[in-house]
Amino acid sequence: MDLTLLPQALVSGVLASGLYALVAVGLALAIGVIGIVNFAHGEFFMIGAFLAYQLFVSFGFDPLLSILFVAPVLFVIGAALYASTIRFVLKAPELNQMLLTFGIGIILQNLALMVWGGDPRSIGGVPYRAIGIQLGDVSVGLVPLGSFAISVLLVGGLYLMLARTPVGRAMRAVAQNRIGAGLVGLEVNRVYLVAFGLSALLAGIGGVMIAVIQSPTPTVGLAYTLKAFAIVVLAGLGNIRGIVTAAIVVALAESLVATLVPNGDALRNAVFFALILGTLVYRSWRKT
């Protein structure tokens, strides 16, 4: 165990938590507001990544600039999927809802495979991707720093929207009691549509960031969806406010294990599964 690597592990873990929180908060929005477990969340992420790639290849757009295009497109895709499929299963058994979103995920993955093929696609010329700012023994990468900053802005903005705006208050109202919210005149379906669109938008922006970090493939969303589920479970299903803390816990735990334990990177998935297991056991123990 080389403790001289500890400061780098802490910095890398905190910076990674931003992207984790961004992807998880979208998933939590769908679960918390609409009450649907969206297994296609990772595919929104994947579409965001491929759109950033395509905008770079076709028009030379810098990926950061492409967020301005990808965000509204993903919102529309999410809203359209809600209006055409999800809303019809809201009263169906949970298993049907899960199967539907799982099926949507498979369709989106295969559409990506048809359009972009199975090869990883690299956004080649990103001049800032490999730049690190050296602070003593610690290197702070521009890309992780930038993705952390964007994530903080977006997640903070979402919290503010939920707390301060009429749309946000409407979302909290339908999340608490959809029938009651409907009875006082809120258009529940419209609120759901906006929430699902926002969920897709947040995942899509996460996808843009991953297109900078690695080379997207049709299955690129899987790893981040798994992290997002772990974070949502840690925070408590539907608890949007707990997402940031849970994301920091998961990212830091992974980074510390990966750095301080031999072959620790190969244990990353074990770390978050252990965190899920521990949380569920603790919660059930606390209830009894």
Add this chain to the structure above:
Amino acid sequence: MKKLLAVLLAAVVGLGLAQEQVTIGILSPLTGGAAGTGLAQRAGFELALAEINAAGGVLGQPLRIIIEDDRADPATSVAAFEKLMTEDGVEFIAGGFASGATLALVESFRTFQPIVSWIGGASSGIGNDDFEGIEELLGEEEWFFHVHPWDYQNVEATFGFIEDLGVGSVALLHEDGAFGTPGAAGLEAGVEQMGIPVVLREAFTSTLTGGTGDFRATLSKVGAANPDMLYWIGYDSDAQPLSSQLKELGVAPAYVFGAPPGWPTGIEAAPEMECVMGLIGYLPNLPNPEAVAFANAYREMHGAYPDNYMAALAYAQLWSYADAINAAGTTDQAAVIEKLQTMTFRSPMGDWSFKPSVIAKHQGFGSDMWLVFQFQNGVREIVWPADRATAPLAACR
């Protein structure tokens, strides 16, 4: 009446002499995590098929291929193979990629015993007492022809390069699955046998198998170990994050060598790839006329130069079938096997033939297929072996 009998007789004789259209059944992963390889294979098969049929086909008829998606998945592969044998009635099998899927096919191959010319499935099993590999299980079968080099032939090429390079120490990173772990064990043993210390060996979760592409923790350990050479075994999508994070962290070994099955499309343009090296079976800038002809024809058909050597292997494999069946003049199994055994075929990688390897009776390409390339100014230059090099090797620091 005599005239009618004569016409009927002529028709019967004619039918007997007319050759049936030859169909080759192909298994390839067209979807799933290995789809990049499968789609490259398909592109190579399509080009070879067009050329073969433009040149007169096989036994005077247009050659036909049926490509089944095996998803690189054992169960899907067995179902797809049995469909080719029972529903489509093919006598020749081509394609193939994942070793796991190939192992699942062994019993089915033995049951039906068509001629199997197999690209992938490089796990020989030789040198591993706990595991029976494909060369051990199928190598002695008369009807089995293996195209891609075996795993020990891949390693042989790598050792040759490392020895020529004369590095002082090596750090070894590998993905933690069935691809990277045995490869790393073999490499570590071989490098240490050469007297070169392996100062670090670390496993990582590949982006293909659920990793997020954050390798900073592992790369920090490489920085602390300060090796002359970093050698990593992972998948295509690991290449970019590993290379960029290495530079971001300021970790700078003199040589960085990646060993993924392929490289992402467009990665040449990434500045952080400068100086990274890799092993590859085919590059469009190989200095032989077949390589150039293949690259140009491929570009004309598919709109881009081939960036995965599996396309070239698939192309060579289908041409070898067409040449062998045409030379045999029949689809009779013994006659075609005899031609496959004895003929020399042309390919984008140069002339090749099936020769015995350690166990296998029919091994196509060997360790001499491999080239070491280095990303230099956005181009993959061949830097080893010297007789095929297109540019001198550059150190990264």
